[in-house]
Amino acid sequence: MTTAIITGGASGVGKATAAKLHAQGYRVALLDRDADGARNSAGALAPDGATAIALGVDVGDAAAVRDAVEQAVGAFGPVRVLVNAAGVPMAAMPFHEVPAQEWLTSYQVNVMGVVHMAQAVLPSMRAAGGGVIVNVTSVAGQRARAGLSAYCAAKAAADSLTRTLALELATDGIRVNAVAPGSLDTPMFARFLKPGETMEEAMKRYLPQIPLGRMGTAQEMADAVAWLISDKASFITGQIVTADGGRAL
Numbered sequence: 001m002t003t004a005i006i007t008g009g010a011s012g013v014g015k016a017t018a019a020k021l022h023a024q025g026y027r028v029a030l031l032d033r034d035a036d037g038a039r040n041s042a043g044a045l046a047p048d049g050a051t052a053i054a055l056g057v058d059v060g061d062a063a064a065v066r067d068a069v070e071q072a073v074g075a076f077g078p079v080r081v082l083v084n085a086a087g088v089p090m091a092a093m094p095f096h097e098v099p100a101q102e103w104l105t106s107y108q109v110n111v112m113g114v115v116h117m118a119q120a121v122l123p124s125m126r127a128a129g130g131g132v133i134v135n136v137t138s139v140a141g142q143r144a145r146a147g148l149s150a151y152c153a154a155k156a157a158a159d160s161l162t163r164t165l166a167l168e169l170a171t172d173g174i175r176v177n178a179v180a181p182g183s184l185d186t187p188m189f190a191r192f193l194k195p196g197e198t199m200e201e202a203m204k205r206y207l208p209q210i211p212l213g214r215m216g217t218a219q220e221m222a223d224a225v226a227w228l229i230s231d232k233a234s235f236i237t238g239q240i241v242t243a244d245g246g247r248a249l
């Protein structure tokens, strides 16, 4: 069995991806700062912990990430697959009102979270003879969105990091790609709303911008991630696969 680490495994895309990979026969370690949520997700897959475990960790904390990856490797052996799905949104607000802390948090999780995880798994992946990394970024990294300056910039940085890592790690037999979702029907979506905006108002604002006319699902993102991990995508590296119902067009 192959070991996969999935961040953000307590909810949404990370949870759906962990379930998909587990069903395909992977041993999965679910990392999330929501330790209880990650435990629930892992417990639903393997109540005895034999093939799915949960580790409570903030991906913005490099030392904690190293410890968690060590525990995952200790439990399941060398890591061949890393999926970075943990992320934080920002409430829409004008650029001049965005507090410095919002920028720092967005970068700490959406960019440094990927850096910390990739640095921590690399020795194990190299020892295993190669592997695959998939970063869950956002269409917001490609398409400017008024009110989401920090989030857009952080996700663009994560896309750029994906390409640089792909170039640097190719000779190690490690492919690195990203899935860039559009608006998703997950708990995160509500946290992108403007202050005081209702979900109904947000839908009126968002849906006309999505050519396929609906939100995406966590399952659809998990399917795209699993395809990039699979041998069907064996010659694909450094790519950002946009899964947004056509929104970026």
Ligand SMILES: NC(=O)c1ccc[n+]([C@@H]2O[C@H](COP(=O)([O-])OP(=O)(O)OC[C@H]3O[C@@H](n4cnc5c(N)ncnc54)[C@H](O)[C@@H]3O)[C@@H](O)[C@H]2O)c1
Pocket: 007, 008, 009, 010, 011, 012, 013, 014, 031, 032, 033, 034, 037, 057, 058, 059, 060, 084, 085, 086, 087, 088, 089, 109, 113, 136, 137, 138, 139, 180, 181, 182, 183, 184, 185, 186, 187, 188, 189, 218
């Ligand atoms: N939901 C959307 O509309 C949308 C759109 C585009 C991109 N995305 C991206 O998709 C990814 C998955 O989002 P989702 O929709 O599944 O959201 P979600 O809120 O359902 O899940 C995100 C998970 O990340 C975890 N997390 C957040 N900060 C963390 C940290 N510092 N350390 C560890 N875990 C942390 C949360 O606890 C949560 O379980 C994110 O990177 C997000 O930016 C989401």
